[in-house]
Amino acid sequence: MHDVAATALRLFERNGYEATTMQQIATAAGISRPTLFRYFGGKSDIVWDRYDDQTVELRELLANADVALSPLDVLAVALPRILNYDAGDLDLLRTQVKIIASVPELRIHSEQRAADRIAIIAEFIADRSGCAPDDLYPLVMSRCVWSAGWSALTSWASGHAQSPADTLAAGFEVLRSGFALPAPTDQPRRPA
Numbered sequence: 001m002h003d004v005a006a007t008a009l010r011l012f013e014r015n016g017y018e019a020t021t022m023q024q025i026a027t028a029a030g031i032s033r034p035t036l037f038r039y040f041g042g043k044s045d046i047v048w049d050r051y052d053d054q055t056v057e058l059r060e061l062l063a064n065a066d067v068a069l070s071p072l073d074v075l076a077v078a079l080p081r082i083l084n085y086d087a088g089d090l091d092l093l094r095t096q097v098k099i100i101a102s103v104p105e106l107r108i109h110s111e112q113r114a115a116d117r118i119a120i121i122a123e124f125i126a127d128r129s130g131c132a133p134d135d136l137y138p139l140v141m142s143r144c145v146w147s148a149g150w151s152a153l154t155s156w157a158s159g160h161a162q163s164p165a166d167t168l169a170a171g172f173e174v175l176r177s178g179f180a181l182p183a184p185t186d187q188p189r190r191p192a
Contacts, residue, residue: 005049054082062124078174097157
């Protein structure tokens with residue numbers, strides 16, 4: 001199934017998401033169109049390949065996390081870890097993130113998908129802080145953590161770094177620092 005999704009992502013990158021048909025994906029993957037629809041309900045589902053497995057893994061990582069670590073320290077390790085891509089497949093992750101970030105239909109879908117993970121993160125934070133998952137603290141923190149991770153991932157996808165690990169770490173450091181501005185020498189300023 002991952003091979004089929006990889007084939008589709010490469011087609012989306014080459015031909016554009018909207019211009020690529022399910023038939024073209026099936027043909028390129030060497031399977032029938034009905035078989036493709038058994039794997040994926042539609043094109044948007046293909047883009048989210050691995051997402052459900054990653055969500056299960058996130059739950060497990062958080063359930064087994066060291067209780068001595070702060071919630072943010074646990075999440076800063078767990079969220080990058082669920083990106084189960086070998087070094088040779090990071091181009092697929094980059095393509096996947098770029099497509100999700102650039103296609104309006106997928107951006108809307110990403111908000112719906114993210115809600116599941118944000119809820120898992122909020123439950124984890126609530127458990128660690130003695131709050132209810134719908135209290136303000138876990139709600140705000142879970143959304144900040146998710147946004148920091150997604151912002152870092154989209155920044156990495158649009159850049160040239162090989163691995164997203166450093167960019168994700170920098171994104172989580174923004175939260176750890178309480179949103180302190182980086183020193184002027186730490187980050188080049190963009191022209192106004």
